[in-house]
Amino acid sequence: MKKNYPIVNTHNEWDPLEEIIVGTVEGATIPPWEPVTPAVVHHEYLLDFYRQNGGKPWAQEMLDAAQKDIDEFVHILEAEGITVRRPSIYDISKPFSTPDFESQSSVGALMPRDVLLVIGDQIIEAPMGWRSRYHENYAYKDLCKEYSQQGARWMSAPRPQLSDASFEANFIPPTEDEPMRTILTEYEPLFDAADAIKCGKDIFVAQSSCCNRSGIDWIQQHLGDEYRVHEVEVFDTHPMHIDATFYPLAPGKLLINPERIKKVPEIFKNSGWDILVCPEPNMPDSHPMYTCSKWLNMNVLMLDEERVIVSKGEDNLIKAFKDWGFKPIECNFYNFESIAGGLHCATVDIRRRGELQSYF
Numbered sequence: 001m002k003k004n005y006p007i008v009n010t011h012n013e014w015d016p017l018e019e020i021i022v023g024t025v026e027g028a029t030i031p032p033w034e035p036v037t038p039a040v041v042h043h044e045y046l047l048d049f050y051r052q053n054g055g056k057p058w059a060q061e062m063l064d065a066a067q068k069d070i071d072e073f074v075h076i077l078e079a080e081g082i083t084v085r086r087p088s089i090y091d092i093s094k095p096f097s098t099p100d101f102e103s104q105s106s107v108g109a110l111m112p113r114d115v116l117l118v119i120g121d122q123i124i125e126a127p128m129g130w131r132s133r134y135h136e137n138y139a140y141k142d143l144c145k146e147y148s149q150q151g152a153r154w155m156s157a158p159r160p161q162l163s164d165a166s167f168e169a170n171f172i173p174p175t176e177d178e179p180m181r182t183i184l185t186e187y188e189p190l191f192d193a194a195d196a197i198k199c200g201k202d203i204f205v206a207q208s209s210c211c212n213r214s215g216i217d218w219i220q221q222h223l224g225d226e227y228r229v230h231e232v233e234v235f236d237t238h239p240m241h242i243d244a245t246f247y248p249l250a251p252g253k254l255l256i257n258p259e260r261i262k263k264v265p266e267i268f269k270n271s272g273w274d275i276l277v278c279p280e281p282n283m284p285d286s287h288p289m290y291t292c293s294k295w296l297n298m299n300v301l302m303l304d305e306e307r308v309i310v311s312k313g314e315d316n317l318i319k320a321f322k323d324w325g326f327k328p329i330e331c332n333f334y335n336f337e338s339i340a341g342g343l344h345c346a347t348v349d350i351r352r353r354g355e356l357q358s359y360f
């Protein structure tokens with residue numbers, strides 16, 4: 001007989017997927033300019049675009065193209081037997097303020113992976129370092145209430161103030177030759193949920209311009225002794241999130257970004273894991289990428305230990321996945337990636353069939 005798992009149950013990236021939240025393009029707005037913008041946007045030339053257009057709607061044809069991608073993605077997931085849930089839309093274009101800052105608008109509900117850290121039966125609303133995303137958790141309140149009523153533990157990390165004290169003044173991103181630095185101070189714990197990736201009892205987190213050391217310490221303190229939280233050393237001139245950098249795909253198989261990971265944590269080497277080096281992205285340089293880098297090729301979604309959804313066009317990685325024994329499923333996603341993130345960013349797993357264990 002098929003075992004029933006708790007309504008919210010995710011311990012890693014690969015147990016068989018049963019239910020997932022997929023973000024929406026509806027209402028998406030160009031992210032308003034804010035302290036984090038120049039620290040995470042890789043292309044200098046886009047900074048003027050954000051200064052001039054932040055808070056305005058994306059061009060309708062870009063939204064339509066992104067919508068087509070997300071519709072195809074949802075169709076694939078449902079055809080594979082997975083329950084897909086969607087966010088609720090709040091007033092994204094409405095300006096708002098707190099005692100410490102003002103924002104021209106919110107951004108949308110494109111990327112649930114950044115907002116909700118789901119570990120075991122817990123849904124943790126992340127203390128994000130983005131002022132414009134301060135209210136993005138609203139999009140998931142209805143779903144979280146429902147999951148909580150069915151037994152999930154739902155909570156929020158301490159809501160950050162995001163005053164100027166949280167950001168280095170006059171921050172200049174490092175060049176390739178300099179040691180990594182990020183814009184965040186240690187004034188308060190900050191992280192996006194996508195700065196962490198699960199691997200059973202071991203959680204891997206990297207500092208970025210959305211995640212500081214206090215944020216990593218908070219995750220360990222909150223999860224307690226049952227989990228080990230490891231800080232992964234990465235190099236990125238504009239660091240944001242771990243899921244296009246370091247990705248435990250299946251037991252014994254770690255995918256790494258060759259530009260950003262210089263040293264694989266000892267725990268993997270000592271435990272015989274295969275280190276799979278992500279091949280160069282195939283996305284042409286001419287393809288517009290407003291927020292993320294082309295390394296979104298490795299921002300895949302595992303449906304189980306073998307089936308993996310990959311962005312169509314990423315032939316180098318698709319071939320590598322086949323060679324490594326996976327079963328890739330291709331999904332058009334470049335247009336969603338232009339304005340938001342990849343397949344992993346666009347989702348957050350709610351329930352996978354599996355139990356908490358150690359893989360080391």
Ligand code: ABU
Nearest residue numbers: 241244292293341345
């Ligand atoms: N989660 C988004 C990662 C972005 C990037 O590395 O380009």
